[in-house]
Amino acid sequence: MRAAKTSLVSLALVLGCDPQRAVGEAELAVPTAVVERGSLTQSLLLSGELEAEHAVELLAPRTDNWQIAIKWMAEDGSAVKKGDRVVEFDNSSVVEKISDFEVKVVEAGVDLETQQAETSVQVAEKQFEVQSQKTAVAKAELDATVPRELVSRREFQDSRLALERAQVALSTAKRDLESLRDGGQLEEQVKRVAYEKALRAYKAAGDELDALALVAPRDGIVLIGKHPWEGRKLQLGDNVWPGLTVAELPDLSKSLVRATLSDVDDRRVVPGMKVTCVVDAFPDVALAGFVRSVSPVAQSAGNKSTRQGFAVLVELEDALQEQMRPGLSVKVEVPSIVVEDAVLVPRAALDFSSEPATAVLEDGTAVDVSVGACDAQRCAVSSGLREGDVVRMPGGAA
Numbered sequence: 001m002r003a004a005k006t007s008l009v010s011l012a013l014v015l016g017c018d019p020q021r022a023v024g025e026a027e028l029a030v031p032t033a034v035v036e037r038g039s040l041t042q043s044l045l046l047s048g049e050l051e052a053e054h055a056v057e058l059l060a061p062r063t064d065n066w067q068i069a070i071k072w073m074a075e076d077g078s079a080v081k082k083g084d085r086v087v088e089f090d091n092s093s094v095v096e097k098i099s100d101f102e103v104k105v106v107e108a109g110v111d112l113e114t115q116q117a118e119t120s121v122q123v124a125e126k127q128f129e130v131q132s133q134k135t136a137v138a139k140a141e142l143d144a145t146v147p148r149e150l151v152s153r154r155e156f157q158d159s160r161l162a163l164e165r166a167q168v169a170l171s172t173a174k175r176d177l178e179s180l181r182d183g184g185q186l187e188e189q190v191k192r193v194a195y196e197k198a199l200r201a202y203k204a205a206g207d208e209l210d211a212l213a214l215v216a217p218r219d220g221i222v223l224i225g226k227h228p229w230e231g232r233k234l235q236l237g238d239n240v241w242p243g244l245t246v247a248e249l250p251d252l253s254k255s256l257v258r259a260t261l262s263d264v265d266d267r268r269v270v271p272g273m274k275v276t277c278v279v280d281a282f283p284d285v286a287l288a289g290f291v292r293s294v295s296p297v298a299q300s301a302g303n304k305s306t307r308q309g310f311a312v313l314v315e316l317e318d319a320l321q322e323q324m325r326p327g328l329s330v331k332v333e334v335p336s337i338v339v340e341d342a343v344l345v346p347r348a349a350l351d352f353s354s355e356p357a358t359a360v361l362e363d364g365t366a367v368d369v370s371v372g373a374c375d376a377q378r379c380a381v382s383s384g385l386r387e388g389d390v391v392r393m394p395g396g397a398a
Contacts, residue, residue: 001331032392035342038342038377040338042335044268045334046202046260047259050255050279054251055326056220060244061212063211068089069238072236074224076224077222088213088358089213094205095185099345108194108198111191112194119180130173130176133170137163137166138295158226159250165325191263199398216249221249250325250326256315257289259332261294261309261311262308262309271294272291277314279328288316289332292313292315314330320370342381343385345378356384357371369385
């Protein structure tokens with residue numbers, strides 16, 4: 001203040017004015033404001049986060065190890081094309097398993113081929129035996145057709161007996177052939193089942209290996225999923241389990257804001273209320289929306305938090321700018337109290353350090369005022385001031 005007075009005195013001397021008069025006029029130049037009458041809206045501010053109403057979720061696959069570690073991820077918020085890699089999981093155990101299954105497939109295939117070859121050789125031998133017995137039967141039948149009158153009784157009986165023996169041997173050879181075929185087919189089927197089982201396991205391991213690399217099903221923006229209980233984004237090395245959302249590609253054509261209403265403000269926000277949303281990163285852009293839903297039950301803000309809050313879902317009516325993406329923090333302004341025809345005083349003109357609050361009139365008189373609803377700039381007062389009063393603003397001399 002002393003430096004300011006000295007400057008005013010110097011300026012007055014330069015301009016040829018009275019120094020004391022210049023100082024006096026400067027002290028009287030107190031910023032003031034006129035008390036007016038009008039309407040005031042008190043808003044309730046909620047904190048929330050942008051999210052897309054629809055998104056394609058990329059889930060951790062099912063594996064024999066249950067939990068799998070994240071080996072690589074696309075950068076959060078990066079743009080990807082259809083077919084681009086988004087997340088890769090540790091596949092070392094699967095690669096080792098594929099090598100084992102590949103060996104088992106080769107071994108099972110060799111066993112099957114060996115069994116088929118052995119069966120073929122044995123069947124060929126039995127077929128040759130059957131053919132030989134057919135030749136023997138044909139010869140015996142030829143010998144047995146010699147008229148009885150042309151040979152002795154003993155020769156005739158021997159030829160008949162030889163025919164019966166040849167027929168029995170042929171029947172036995174045929175039964176052995178069929179039995180060998182059935183047994184060979186059974187053994188071959190067992191080997192084939194083992195081969196197909198090994199092949200299925202090998203292909204399943206290959207599919208599991210492919211599933212450990214998640215790719216984008218369409219063009220879009222990658223949003224990395226959150227750790228379910230640590231309250232942070234997933235990171236490289238984190239273990240995840242089947243079905244956990246590790247990333248998503250949101251549809252930015254329709255966006256929502258998921259906010260939290262403190263339990264102490266219960267019933268101050270209801271579905272259908274018009275709101276104004278401001279993304280923290282873009283404070284100059286106001287987005288219109290309305291409250292779509294409010295959860296019926298308050299929930300804890302965290303595992304160790306004692307605070308309770310209601311989940312508020314806000315649907316945005318305005319389209320987002322290209323730079324506005326899901327995950328950004330948002331302030332939701334909800335008009336909750338509207339005062340009509342009120343005496344309005346600039347908030348900065350009120351001193352809230354005492355109870356009740358005070359205001360200083362233009363002549364320096366301090367008055368007590370009863371303050372009602374306030375917004376960011378003004379307050380409604382019910383007593384102490386009237387329309388047209390002039391009050392001092394901060395920055396003036398006392």
